[in-house]
Amino acid sequence: MYRTLPVGVVLRKTPGVTRWAAWSWTASAVLPGAGAADWRELRREGEAVEYHAATLALELHGAETEAYLHGLTAKVPSLYVVMRDDADGDCPLDVLLVTASPYEAQDYTDSGEEIVEKVPMPAGLIAWVREFVEEFHEDEVFVKRRRDKKRIDLVQDGVGDARISQISDVYASPARKRRLH
Known part of the structure; x- marks a missing residue:
């Protein structure tokens, strides 16, 4: 219950819109079945440049079919x-993972350290994921939990731990001392 497919990631670099960010980077496309790549320039339109930044294995696991099904039913x-910023390296971003699971992507957004970009799936890739889901997905049957038969309306038979001796009633209020004037 495990399949992989190499998927190329295309990153698009465009001029930033503020003076604090010189460039804006977005994941613009994926290339199913792509070969190895290391920031190869694909296309240039004015100042906008698209790079085949990396090729990673898209892994599908049988235990995650519910997540894939949720992703396939999206609009x-x-x-x-x-991705993660790579200030020390030659490339501005380090591509870490490609996933078809919106649940796994959500886990990466929680830390705030990674950048998660949503890229539309090509038709062939949709068919590949759908075929995997149809083969391995099993609906979980909802089982309603039944209450136990313990009676909760009975009188309490003791206070505290029976192994510890009690001198007095633990619920009694402290005795008030009366003073004579």
């Missing part, structure tokens, strides 16, 4: 590209 079925 636009998508893959999620997880």
Whole structure:
């Protein structure tokens, strides 16, 4: 219950819209079945440049079919590209993961350290994921929990731990001392 497919990630670099960010990076496309790549330039339109930044294995697991099914039923079925800023390296972003699971993508957004981009799936990739889900997905049967038969309306038979001796009633209020004037 495990399948993989190499998927290329295309990143698009455009000029930033503020003076604090010189460039804006987005994941613009995925390339199913792509070969190895290391920031190869694909296309240039003015100042906008698209790079085949990396090729990673898209892994599908049988235990995650519910998540894949949720992603396929979205208005636009998508893959999620997880990246991290790489200030020390030659490339501005390090592509970490490509996933078809919106649940896994959500886990990466929780930390705030990674950048998660949603990229529409090509038709062939939608068919590949759908075939996997149809083969391995099993609906979980809802089982209603039944209450136990313990009676809760009975009188309490003791106070506290029976192994510890009690000098007085633990619920009694302290005795008031009366003073004579």
